[in-house]
Amino acid sequence: MAAANIKEVARHAGVSLGTVSNVLNRPDTVAPATRQRVLEAITELGYVRNDSARQLRAGQSRTIAIVVLDVANPFFTDVVRGAEQVVEEAGAMLVVCNSGEDSARERRHLELLEEQRVRGVLVTPVRHGSQPDLDRLIDRGIPVVLVDRGSGRASSCSVAVDDVLGGRLAMEHLLDRGHRRIAYLGGPFAIAQVAERHAGAAAALDEHGDNAELRVATTTSLTVAAGRRAAEDLLALPARQRPTAVFCANDLIALGVLQEVTARGMRVPADLAIVGYDDIEFAGAAAVPLSSVRQPRELLGRTAAQLLLEEAEFGGTHQHRHVVFQPELVVRRSSDQQRRTRR
Amino acid sequence: MAAANIKEVARHAGVSLGTVSNVLNRPDTVAPATRQRVLEAITELGYVRNDSARQLRAGQSRTIAIVVLDVANPFFTDVVRGAEQVVEEAGAMLVVCNSGEDSARERRHLELLEEQRVRGVLVTPVRHGSQPDLDRLIDRGIPVVLVDRGSGRASSCSVAVDDVLGGRLAMEHLLDRGHRRIAYLGGPFAIAQVAERHAGAAAALDEHGDNAELRVATTTSLTVAAGRRAAEDLLALPARQRPTAVFCANDLIALGVLQEVTARGMRVPADLAIVGYDDIEFAGAAAVPLSSVRQPRELLGRTAAQLLLEEAEFGGTHQHRHVVFQPELVVRRSSDQQRRTRR
DNA sequence: GTCGCTGGATGAAACGTTTTAGGCGCTATA
């Protein structure tokens, strides 16, 4: 009932407190008979180790945290699963924190994690640019790995997918299919991924998009609901100005657009082509199967966790690394139709 | 760099260690001038409270855990978000653990959480029936709330949606649309929800299903992939035995079935009607919009968290409660077609 | 018989907080 402590176990087994600790942590250094007695006392009293005390003494915990932009986004849940595998193999525990694309919540989480002396943090930051919160952690000696986010930072590892390339692939595809009025939907632009995918798209337009235009519609978040709202705005445009294709910063937005647009009786891709990003599991199963830029999600999580564990273990000699994966465009029906170009 | 502790802060500010603690915890009891000096010392040294020590002293942590069957399932991510709201308002921290429908992992998580002396646990258990792991926690005085899981247990609160009713609604709907060969897809049956939704379906069949039959196909998990596999098996049946409708234990399975079945050229709902469960956000956006049994997901999470906090606060006088919400059938195209009954 | 070694156990220090019992100087009250 009341949590028994190691001292009571010791008394009960007729040994010293240090011996019980040895049974727990270095069982081979204690004589079999004694060990047996101690183990019996443990089960009899229902003793459970007090992790706070252990950590206090150790100065460090065995948990690793991952701070994601949105737990409900299938992209991140897959990243989490990847990280989980690696972390659990290493005997540590992964705690998942949700920033909800909100800097303040992100900071709050990082502070709490710092108080808990976590062994390391995987994080997809809400804003790019200077990140005092992260620097604090790093100064403190807590390893940080940026997830889905490249970085020139010399102070941490990062694992990313080339978002500029991803944006470029999507855009080239749409141009290739004959689209000339194209919209980019995503936001907020403070999120690096949003900005970089746009940059890629813009670059592709510069290079191959003779007389094509890219309209940008900023959303407040990367969710299905935000996608629906963005689609409404799009549909409110006079037909002649309305884009014939949209490239969305992620699949949730794309699915939102798809829902809204088909609900209003437009055909996809004939009236509006759509390309998403992430290739989440639901993209291929959508009303109109969604073209999307695929990222190796679980691999991203696994790699990030590996880098983190490595840094946590060999803090001194550790060399920061920046891993970049290549995205891949998956063309499905939502954009797979040639458009006759009107001149 | 090296984590400064409260003692150094005290020395730096020229006060005693207890005073620093007071500044941190009861700022109003210390004179403004002193408080100021201490706060300056804190920022100057970059002091961050050590949570392990705090907890050790307090005997309890301020974190609450939620153990879900599958972090990647949108149903659970919504439950998590609901719980998160409430927990954060209360100034606590929510950690999300994933059992992955695996009892061993569930146990491992519960053990770790017990070691951490969490303030409480929200859990959707992998198996129903007796749960020694949970009983252990409760014996220890750690409040447990069962989520999405009713219970006759007098030893904990629970928050659930009436799964038997949900199964019944789905089944009555399919019978009403004229189906006579119906399959139930879901598994493993050790998961209470799976068993109860089936029970509801079976009951409805008993009552209204003159000469109709319910075939059960057990899946190994509640995922899209499992749904696809189940659909393959279904399609392997000779046409005359093949069900004309399936009721799936959750939407992920239903989406898997939908994908596989349409890929093989069958029409939904004409050749096969589908009803899912949970009404996740992606259900309505599917290739064929999916009929589904809707559950109040966020509300479930919020309510569970509220009950937990209440129990954690008023442990002594707390009366366990069992909240049950009503599900609601949402009919969409995947099942909305009358079938001419052949006699 | 002495010495050194070894396997096994012990006792105490240390980790960084929070809390409690007091102490000190001052003011208001009797």
Next chain:
DNA sequence: TATAGCGCCTAAAACGTTTCATCCAGCGAC
């Protein structure tokens, strides 16, 4: 002038581990 009360602060104990320096008994080697 004593006393009580108050505001502010201090010193020390306690939380439950882990670890490290010791200690002890037994034993083989010389």
